[in-house]
Amino acid sequence: MFRLFALLAAFAALILPATVRPEAADIAAAARGVVRVVIMGTDGERVFPVSHGTGFAVRPNRIVTNAHVIREVLQDDTLRIAIVPPDGDGADYGKVIAVSSAKDLAVIETTGALRLPALTVAGGVASDGDEVAAVGYPMNVDRAQGLDLSDLFRPQPPVKSRGFVSGTRPSRDFDSVLHTAPIARGNSGGPLLDGCGRVVGVNSFGTTSDDGSDAEFSFAVSNRELLPFLKSAGIEPAVNAMPCRSMAQLDAAERERLEAEQAAARAKLAQRAETDRERRERARLEAQLSVMDDRENAMALAGILLLLAAGSGFASWNLRAADDGGKKMRIAGALAAVAAVASLAVWFTRPGLDAIDRRVADAMAERPESGDQGVAPDSAGAADLSCSIQPDRSRIVGQPPKDLDFGWNPDGCVNGRTQYGFADGKWTRLFVPNDEDTISVNSFDPETRVFRTDRFPLSQSAMARAREARAQYKAPTCGAQNAASELGEMQSGVASMLPQQATERLVYSCQPKRD
Template sequence: MPAQAEPADIDAAARGVVRVVIIGDNNGELFPISHGTGFAVSGDTVVTNAHVVRDALRDEGMQIGIVPNGGGEAVYGRIVAVLARNDLALVRITGSLRLPPLALAGGAPPDSGEVTSVGYPMNVDRAQGLDLSDIFRSQPPVKSRGYVSGARPSRQFDTILHTAPIARGNSGGPLLDPCGRVVGVNSFGADNDGGDAEFFFAVSNRELVPFLRANDVEPRIIAAECRSMADLDEAERDRMEREQSAARADLAERAEARRIKRERALLEAEQAVFVEREDRVFLAVVLLLVAFGLGQWALALWQADPRDEKRARTVGGASAALVLAAIAAYLTRPGLDEIDRRVAAAMQDPDDGGGEAETPGGDLALLCRLVPERSRVTSAKVEDIEFDWTADGCVNERTQYGLAGGSWSRVFVPNAEDAVSVSSFDPDRRIFRTERYLLPREAMSEARAARSKYSAPECGSDNAAARLGDLQGEVLAQLPRQANERLVYECSTRN
């Protein structure tokens, strides 16, 4: 099934979309001349169309204003690069504003599928009755859905043809895939004379990526398949069911093998014990018969010649010794309980007790690698993770994890990024997992305020894990029901 856009992903990408305003100056009074849209490719760098900033290039007296959405203050920007041939421009923010950069979709441009245009169309401003001063006020961008109609190079540059409506003012805004990743930069529309269907063009990433790299901007490119979180959850449920089914089948197979092994061991033990018992009884009888014969001989020697007492006693002693040996052979024959002991010994794993078993929840030195089929990555930078874990939930001897409901987790609310991450670790299964929530500015401020109310306990302090598990509750309660990203890693011990 084709991926359907999730509003949370589009909203997360829209946090980095800005209005780009060309500003004139009339004797110290600033006024907007025109505007378009741009989006962040780094914290302080915005991409837009070359034609959006064309007037500022021609007239040094004009300035460029960057108006973020979500309540931020407008700041100035300066042009750092323009490539008119493919209608791209790069603007550097000169104020203190920092934006969450959008990720670019990797691979070939899409030839079909749903897309979303995000930007500031002028016809919407006019319909709302906004005046010129409102352009400098922070407002949410407009989102419109459509479909890719094909990747079609124009005469000048590589473009994507789509039906996600754009208008004047949308120029320079991102065209997003269902996961909120940029597939192109909206540029222009087809003529609609005579009621023809409307089509629109976006500069494809094939043009955008080289342009960025040529100007020392390394974009974050995500080539992973776009999958919804619902699909991922369903796949995870299927995987767990398969694992449980396989575990049950393996358990049944092992139980059957153990039953067969026990029956064989029981049969062998019974045969061996019964044979040994019979052998001991037979030996005792033989010894008694020999002892009886020796006794008769000793008696005959005594009766034949009482003077041969010494010889008679020797033979009689041998007879008595054989009687004792016969009694011992009979008494030491294996009992029926020996069968159970031999079966138990046969059922023991020969490897039991050999070597030192690694404690699943003990101290570990781990290397963790992403499992793509279990993960959903829309903008996060992914790389292998190394860390040391202790049985009391301490990572690298400095970061304590909280324990709540039998799970180890740590909430991270950074000041330099508009995203809350909840990392968890299962030491028994060796699974490290990070859920990322890409929050708007206001929600991020609330999360930071909740996080500032407590200090995480130091590693090794009294009852640190349980205390931190309780302290993190307020931040967790503020997060949306569903994360934007899920990164699942499988961990193994480092050599």
């Protein structure tokens, strides 16, 4: 499996134009799952820290760190492990459930109620020149802040630093990543992150300069070691081997896509206009010929009838003295009158020149261009849809998502049970879960049938405020009167608390299900 991820990552590297600079929002999101690992001792009267390092969650209650961080616990059963999160109410205890001293890796399981947002592990290996970020709790920063040992049990945000990958190489019997992100004692066990906040290594140790100062170059245990180690421990982390693109790159690609679609639409309209012009010219020429033929035929017929009327009138005049009592004269006179009236009728009902325009309009209406309508029938109506993820339009930093089913109703009722709100011309639904510190904003465009999810990871304190705001309203029943507009207004309070930019965007293209 790891080889497959590596191949996918290598292929992705070939198609990407450049490496991605780590985004602050992604690193901050990953840092929510980075903890201080404190080794605790006791003298019977008080509890005191013996040493500390860093760890990060790969499952809500599973934490990866270095084996050397917890070595003392393995050697002395009177010592305990404290897990101090970066945010929240306090620490938790942990126990070692897997360790590999040869690979300098260990897994700790929390024993209390603490649950952490798990970091995603990159499916591929880091490449030379990639910019990376190290996250952890260096001791020299603690000393500079004037923190004493008791402060180690108080939640504090980890320190973030940036650098570049200088290569991958075997070291101390395990595969490692050499990088220049500054770390120090206390960073051991912390994650080394790529541009999307995914783990590419576990920081382990650094080089030292001649004067004994802290590391100038650093080594992290490579994912080539981490993923097999987690598998052997029975742990399945979230793994993502997809290309890493920044939101700026994604937005630029989306703008290019929209511009290309607009240019194609303009070209299509121009082509349609040219086609219509040619059709109209052909129709006008045909109409002119047809109208002129009809006019000439009508005029000829009117002339013939007029001659018939004149001849019949002359005959009637000559028969006035016939000894039949005027019968033949009356017949000839009647025929003359009918022929004269018919001649006048044909003359005045002959097609005028304005008939040309009417016949052109009829011809254009009767012969529309096939396949040129451009809009799917009932595109904004109720639909039972199958939605497929669009990787080229998405930014996927966590576990790659699966395709989904989406039942849409024009009143905003989704799948017959979830009401969407309508505000500012958009259909949206905000989800504020109790078991995850991430807010999701789902949106759907009935015209284009595009479903989208934007994810906003928050700190525990920010998430608590968002949950309080969400508790202030109850979503209307699906399909209730004015439900869409009411929910659109209700959600505005939570929406105002979201960061300016999401860290993950999932875009799906939806099509009607086939029977």
